[in-house]
Amino acid sequence: MASYFFSIPDVYFGEDAIGTLRRLNHKKVAIVTDNFMATSGKTRYLINEMPQASVSIFSDVTPDPSIDILHAGASQFKSMKPDAIIALGGGSSLDAAKGIKVTLEEYYPQHAIELIAIPTTSGSGSEVTSYAIISDPDNGRKYPLIDDKLVPDCAILDPHLVLSVPRQVAVDTGMDVLTHAIEALVSDGANDFSDALAEKAIALVWQHLPTVFDDDKNLDARTHMHNASCMAGMAFNSAGLGLVHGMAHAIGGMLHIPHGKINAMLLPLIIEFNAARSPGAVERYLQCAAIMGIHADTPQQTLNDLVAGLHAMNRHFGIPATLAGLSVTMQTVESFRPALIAAALADGCTASNPCKPTAVDIDRLLTRIAR
Structure with missing residues (x-):
């Protein structure tokens, strides 16, 4: 049986890796993150690289995101019809963004959305995987979803973003x-x-x-x-x-x-x-x-x-x-x-x-x- 090794996402790393976002100027960009990232200046750090972009921020991601979080994010971005979704945060934000992207693409099957993953913790590896962990809080369960559609198109590894992690x-x-x-x-x-x-x-x-x-x-x-x-x-x-x-x-x-x-x-x-x-x-x-x-x-x-x-x-x-x-x-x-x-x-x-x-x-x- 043939084995498989993927060739995506593009991975950018190093101290100026964040500059990759400059190509999103003049695009419609959705950012998926949590409240801390939105209020601590981390989202502004991204927006500064693409000042002409039209940006909408969904910052309601919580640890172990549920299906309700995915629907809420997709609902916020539905009218915007973003060209790209940036996932900013730990594994929960990255997994939520994957689910939101897939949900949006069900609304717009002919509209491809680029998914850019920017991890702020060094742990999940979700920025380069086809995995997403979605929780079912009513039953106290975590479900690993595995699908090639969940692999981000681009991963940006900026070490400055992890320095604030306790x-x-x-x-x-x-x-x-x-x-x-x-x-x-x-x-x-x-x-x-x-x-x-x-x-x-x-x-x-x-x-x-x-x-x-x-x-x-x-x-x-x-x-x-x-x-x-x-x-x-x-x-x-x-x-x-x-x-x-x-x-x-x-x-x-x-x-x-x-x-x-x-x-x-x-x-x-x-x-x-x-x-x-x-x-x-x-x-x-x-x-x-x-x-x-x-x-x-x-x-x-x-x-x-x-x-x-x-x-x-x-x-x-x-x-x-x-x-x-x-x-x-x-x-x-x-x-x-x-x-x-x-x-x-x-x-x-x-x-x-x-x-x-x-x-x-x-x-x-x-x-x-x-x-």
Whole structure:
């Protein structure tokens, strides 16, 4: 079977990457963002590059955007019929903009709308992926949508936009980048192209995320993390993800835990789970360890050291090992357990895990992460 690696979006990076927006002068431009970005001057930072553009700003995006947010944004822009939509913000704003664009194009099937993604966190990789996470708050669920129509046409990586991200958010989202890269490397859809990006992303995160934690205004470290986020997004867009994300979507959606944080907590547990069941995954995890400079006398000890290294990094960043460390009681977990198991098994990311988990497997992993 033929494998696939995409050639879009165009990716602009570096300190003057934002200048790419100058080509939108005299165009109709819709900006999708959240209230903080709209009130903190970040939208003005964009508009200054295209002073002659006709601009409308939708700033009602909230974390874990729902279908109602998509309809509200599309409704605001419907009469404008924009030439381009700029998504400005973290993963929630980027995912909302993807949904708004698709919704608008249903109104105007003959009117192509350019989607430009400008991430302000180094985490989701949504600026280069066909994924969007849309929530169903009534049922406490997060649904990953996967469609090539959701890939932006252009991504702009401006490191200045991430300098204001608080340290704890930066490390949570940074661990999301590491999880993206490691899961893409061990996914059953991994290929030479996705491997190259995943391996580089792992190396960059391992080297530079501790620097961001120690000095969150370090532009060089932030730049490398921003690039790593994009690379990891490209990797998993091609290769797929795995059980870490399958469980994280379920747990994060129902128990309201930040996505990067729950990924970081699950990652070492899922590495142990996969390595015990898939010789191919073992080889891939040993590659991860080598990239991180982790070496021991035997493959098993190297795997143990990899898991221990991830636990140690989490502790250093203030990320707890279990849900109890986030004040989530076992009683709460029990009340959601059947729904969490079903959601994790049904999640699209679980499908590309290197081994196929059962309901019993998910149940045991839930118990481990809860205690």
